[in-house]
Each structure stands twice: as structure tokens, then as C-alpha cells.
Amino acid sequence: MSRIVVGGAEFWVSDDIGAENCNSVRMILTVQSPDLVFQQALTAGASEVYPVQDAHGWRVGRLADPFGFHWEIGCPYEE
Helix, strand or coil: EEEEEECCCCEEEECCCCCCCCCCEEEEECCCCCCHHHHHHHHCEEEEEEEEEEEEEEEEEEEEEECCHHHHCCCCCCC
């Protein structure tokens, strides 16, 4: 997994372990307000894969962009 920061926006990229397509990539965009950014992405044309929820120390949801790439949008929190 690689953590990349561009212009203050942080995202992580890795192989999507368990995906049917062995060439798929997992991307996580970390933001302060995942619910808001997730809704903005849906409004812009993304499709929900799973809703924003609390899981494994993160507030995170997954969506697919119009090109079929999956993105997780979330932020870590302390349990």
C-alpha cells in the first residue's frame, strides 16, 4: 500500500485483495467529512458500493466512479 499526498489531499493505493480481477486497485481518499464528500460523489455520477459507516477504526464508504474504479472515502477515528 502506498500513501500519497497531493495538494493536501491524502489517498492510499494498493492491490484490492480478494477482488475478482487480479489487476484491480483499491483507492482510499481520506477527508475530514466522508459523508459529505461521498454524497457529492454520488451527485456527480458515482454509484454506491456500500454506504459510509463505522468500520475498523474508520468512518468509510465505497463507491464506483463512472469508469468503474472503486474508491473508499473516509477518515480514521479513535475508538
